[in-house]
Amino acid sequence: xxxxxxxxSGGRGGARARSGPPxxxxxxxxxxxxxxxxxxxxxxxxVHTLVDEFDVSFAAISQHLRVLREAGLVTRRIExxxxxxxxRPEALVEVHEWTARHxxxxxxxLDRLGKHLDGQ
Amino acid sequence: xxxxLGLVLExxxxxxxxxxxxxxxxxxxxxxxxxxxxxxxxVGKNFTLHGTPMPGWRGWANCEVLELHPPHRMVWxxxxxxxxxxTKATFELTRLHTGTRLTLRHEGETDATIAxxxxxxxxxxxxxLTVLLAHPE
Numbered sequence: 001x002x003x004x005x006x007x008x009s010g011g012r013g014g015a016r017a018r019s020g021p022p023x024x025x026x027x028x029x030x031x032x033x034x035x036x037x038x039x040x041x042x043x044x045x046x047v048h049t050l051v052d053e054f055d056v057s058f059a060a061i062s063q064h065l066r067v068l069r070e071a072g073l074v075t076r077r078i079e080x081x082x083x084x085x086x087x088r089p090e091a092l093v094e095v096h097e098w099t100a101r102h103x104x105x106x107x108x109x110l111d112r113l114g115k116h117l118d119g120q
Numbered sequence: 121x122x123x124x125l126g127l128v129l130e131x132x133x134x135x136x137x138x139x140x141x142x143x144x145x146x147x148x149x150x151x152x153x154x155x156x157x158x159x160x161x162x163v164g165k166n167f168t169l170h171g172t173p174m175p176g177w178r179g180w181a182n183c184e185v186l187e188l189h190p191p192h193r194m195v196w197x198x199x200x201x202x203x204x205x206x207t208k209a210t211f212e213l214t215r216l217h218t219g220t221r222l223t224l225r226h227e228g229e230t231d232a233t234i235a236x237x238x239x240x241x242x243x244x245x246x247x248x249l250t251v252l253l254a255h256p257e
Contacts, residue, residue, distance in 0.1 A: 102127050102226050110131040110224065113153040117135045117143055 024091055027071035032056075033064050040074060040087035047083050127226040134219040141191035144211055144222075155181075163188050183209075198226070 028034055036050060051061050065085055068074040072091035077084045133140055143149040145161040155169040165185045173179030178200070186208070187195035196209045207226060214221040 103129065106127070106129050106224055106226060109154045110129060110222065113140075113143060113222075114131065114133055116149065116153045117133050117139065120139070120143075 024071045024073065027067050027073055030064070030067075033068055036061075036064055036068065037073060037087055040085055044077065044084040044086040047085065050085070127224075129224045131222045131224075132216065132219060133222065137191050137213050137215045137220045140213055140220045140222060144194060144213075145188075145190070159183075159185075161185070161188060 181200040210225040212223045
């Protein structure tokens, strides 16, 4: 068994650009991946338990887990022959920052709109 | 705490709805309170908001008028980053005795799904996140 790799840096799989927040958005856009995250909220689970939960192949679940892992939303730990996956909600911080930045932007705009209206 | 992913802001102005609507849908007014632009009030119109580049933002947003219901509701699509992440800004005006309430929503494309995810139990796990946000590196 190969050594643990926290990030797949090789060229396999879809070549999505690695710049900025969309990874998280993309990762949770898929209902199956959200369901996987829901399951992992209860604690770490081995891959075969996840496969049992869904009516899909091992390969399909592996692919979903890879996307989640690349977005930083799940962790993987290898214990003996088991690959254990766990949730990592801190990754949603990116989404929060996106919101905070926009909130500040719009708040400034709405304040200026008030002054603009008062001055008309 | 909860992480708000659908951004909602409200403001009240002591001016009639029609006046606020006009300020929201006239290019010169939008330039005064938001950013220089080539906005036109017609559905399907593509326009650009020109701002100042800053860390985290390239300095402009590509928008399209998706909905226009004078004088109550307007929706723009909004792409502000090179990654092409499409978001949506919705302006809604409500008539009040004292003037007008403006409700602004800015949502990511996947917003509803994020909200769903959060309602599925994430908030209970977000204590660590709160600490992280309160004490940024």
